[in-house]
């Protein structure tokens with residue numbers, strides 16, 4: 412049978428796409444809980460419960476220092492922000508709702524930009 416050739420995805424614009432997506436996340440009105448690292452010294456339990464803290468300023472730093480292998484590793488870090496939020500906050504709380512809103516926004520935007 413004919414040999415299957417895997418079509419390579421064009422990843423040329425992925426870095427620019429990550430920058431656009433990150434800027435849109437940072438500019439969202441519900442971004443405030445996620446803009447900078449949680450101060451784990453001021454929040455009882457955070458350091459023990461959340462094994463891999465992540466926030467938008469850390470993602471921006473990693474992007475600037477070429478720390479993401481590809482678009483997928485960037486998306487994994489963004490989703491880590493929202494997964495940490497769900498783990499530590501009630502759904503029916505100010506920050507819990509902000510996390511759900513931001514995840515919904517991100518899912519919609521990256522699929523629009525990449526699908």
Ligand SMILES: Oc1ccc2c(c1)N[C@H](O)CC2
Nearest residue numbers: 444449454495496499500506
């Ligand atoms: O009441 C509080 C006080 C501090 C925080 C939260 C809730 N949730 C954040 O995910 C982590 C920081």
